[in-house]
Amino acid sequence: MKLHVNPKRLVGQRNPMLYGHFIEHFHRQIYDGIYDPENSLSDEDGFRTDIIDAMKKIKVPILRWPGGCFVSSYHWKDAVGKNRQPFFDKAWRVEDPNTFGTDEYIKMCRKIGCEPYICTNAGTGTAEEMSDWVEYCNLETEGKYAKWRIANGHEKPYNVKYWSIGNENYGNWEIGAKSSDEWWRLVKEAAKMILHVSPTVELSAAALSDIDWTLNLLKNCGSYLKWVSLHGYWDMVPEKNELANYTQCMAYTDQVDRAVKDVRGLLTALHLEKNIKIAFDEWNLRSWHHPNVHTIQQGIDKDSYVTPRNKNDDNSSYTMADAVFTACFLNAMNRNCDIVGMANFAPILNTRGCIYSYKDGIVLRSTYHVFDLYVNYMGDLVLDDWQEGEHPKLTVTAKNGKQVTTELLDIVATQHSENGMISVSIVNKDPEHAQTLSICFDEMNLSFCQVQEHRITGTDVDSYNDINHNEVMIETLPAKEIQGTYEAVLPAHSINVIDFKF
Template identity: 30%
Template sequence: MLFAGITVDPAFVVGPVRRRTFGSFVEHLGRCVYSGLHDPGHPTADADGFRGDVVDLVRELGVSAVRYPGGNFVSGYRWEDGVGARAQRPTRLDLAWHSTEPNTVGVDEFVRWARRAGVEPMMAVNLGTRGIQEALDLLEYCNVRGGTAWSDLRRANGAEEPHAIRMWCLGNEMDGPWQIGHKTAQEYGRLAAETARAMRQLQPDLELVACGSSGSGMPTFGEWERVVLGEAYDVVDLISAHAYYCEEDGDLASFLASALDMDQFIESVVATADAVRAARKATRRINLSFDEWNVWYVKRAESRPPTGDDWPIAPVLLEDRYNVADAVVVGSLLISLLRHTDRVHAASLAQLVNVIAPIMTEPGGRSWRQTTFHPFALTARHAAGEVLRIVVDAPVHDTARFGEVPAVDAVATYEPDTGGLVLFAVNRSTTEPVGLTVDLRGFPRLRIVEAVTLANPDHTWSATADDATTVLPRPNTSAAQDEDGVRVELPPVSWTMLRLDATV
């Protein structure tokens, strides 16, 4: 067995736990919307056709905000197609995913679904094939109370009260050559700034997200952020970051260390944003919206869209089936996001249902939780108060991608009012358990109330509709306490949550 130690002290605070860290993403892609969220023939469907069983799972998952309607889809989207009488809505070809979009679900339906699910809607505007005027029209439709053409149309469509959407993304991945309306940093930065200024003339208190690089491996990464923020720094609040990870060529050790890449990505974007701030002699800081992140096996056949004359509605696309190792990585990426809570102010797990998602459905039938559901749900439920800066002393092992990496990664959250402390930890070792000691001398009254671990001797186990419960987070009976802290054993390839509360 390997051994590691963690020291936690309530004096060392990174920042608050932000509920928007636990956001997600819904795109008109594959079966995310149609037969995922929306399935009128399902026994649990509501009057809008949204599945009640999925709404229940979304609430259990603890999702706080949902980004909509894309993603690559938004760069060719005409939002007007998705409002008004459904029978009169046009059918369009979606070039992003080579599919047919029936526009059965649009902005009004999505907002009603979001209210029912208890999540904040986060809207994206099309800056690919469209621009300033269309963004203003959508904002007016959504947020103006009435007395104008677009707001009165919303009211005529059944939404008497404004949708009151505060957070808006200014396009999507505009640095990507795959994006409809792909632009240079200078072109996009100016368009984003002009769109932001106009939207703020209509509603000054919006929270606006500029497109950052669509990945840290992009040739323009860093320079893109510098140029875009050089144009838009004064009129946006956040800049986006997107990252996906997968196990490549059987390199499990590097995959389990994916959070190191996320850490570096975040810190590089923060450094660039702060350099622009210094050059402009600005006082306000630009923070991050990590509004696409997940495990995604992009090279698998299920990620290849249709071709030729095949333009199906809601094809099976990007339906990755996640195993235990994937869930451990999702838990470790949440650790990274929480660790950077001082600068990561929002995040979106991409996506929510069926498409690289924690929730899967059968059309008209069953729904189930993938392995990745569990670390997200437990972190969203129990992380609260403040994120603490902890010290981890752990043995290292070699990886092909990152060199030497610590076997253990962790983060802690603390609620000063209640005295509750929660530790989230991963064991990255592929073969060795780790005996972890947590020094809690700064919390003399804390006692263990729960210790759970997600692990399995077969880290390739995946949930299915027939068996989604054989491998779940289970009580970790090794957790024990003495006057200095807690000891717990972390199995290889595992994610663990340890909760402690103050004694009376």
């Protein structure tokens, strides 16, 4: 097969926030995670410096917090100031000490160098409580909440630009779940109050690729919103930690941009596609394992509903399947960069995160290296490409037992606006066989070109990283000079970024 890339045809400019992340008060993400004041690796503010450095390396552009399901019974005022009391987190059924709140979160974002993105409580919370939070963060001196922030030692406003109204409030698992009509009414009132406080913020609201829910939301609240929030987990394992194997995961890659297409259609039908972008602000291949919590019959003893969460910490389960799926997802978001402006991998740390922490250090899981590859090697301008010849296919048996046929190669071409270099991402999903792809550049007379390949692969599909065990990382091949068409050899189960310098 031959890949044609046309640098004169621009799909769009990727927003850096497509490579965003998410962190929640769940298990070891915050406490005994990034915020661990007693750890010798933590700085004077209690933040793990090794984790912060790993986040900076992948240039985290935006970090969504504090949830997630956690936020739907979280009251932000209890976690600022000196008089903080522990509370029982009704979403995850554990005690939260409230020692990490808004001020600590903003401090963390500044250490990372990322934009804060606060998700508000639209479950047990009110529109007024949401707007009070915006007052605390964004007003200079007016009102008691700005004065409270100043009294807490933060004279300058935080100027938080991105705010989400709610989290998955359409789901019966969510505390304070809403009907479609209840939802748009709350969103509208919250948006009005928030924009009265801080007119330049950009608001998102929980949505999904359901026509009735999202149509009601857009019809009634579209003029207030800059974003609609979508979530996606494909290998669902909340109750039983039975992970899909590599080939089963490849079946999911055919579904990645389905929700984007559906919501794009709704935005276009309502003539809102120029005003509202999609924020895919919670996504991962696999859902988090947390049995006996989002069920009617709750677990009684902690060994039935808290202890099993440790299974998320098994580093051997984060393999090339996770890496390849993650690359396919990021390719899809790049191809849809005209309508998708933000995506947040969930979470960045521990649980299903791309970083795993333990007392003495961190492990960079397979998915971390995918972000490293895309953030530091791919361009910001997405180019048009087309494939000549027969497209190779991969037919696999999905986890549900059905046969699924998907494209064997997942490709996106980009250009770097600062220097004109073209970088092509090619994912080879084949579990066993290398593939060959001819790459040429239409509209360009190539008398000389320097090529350099960067790739992620493993000795097999189950390769993984753990403490003192590194099988998955970025490999950079020696540069070579070519003329005309380039023949790329793509190893089995690999993610490849090929740079072309003219």
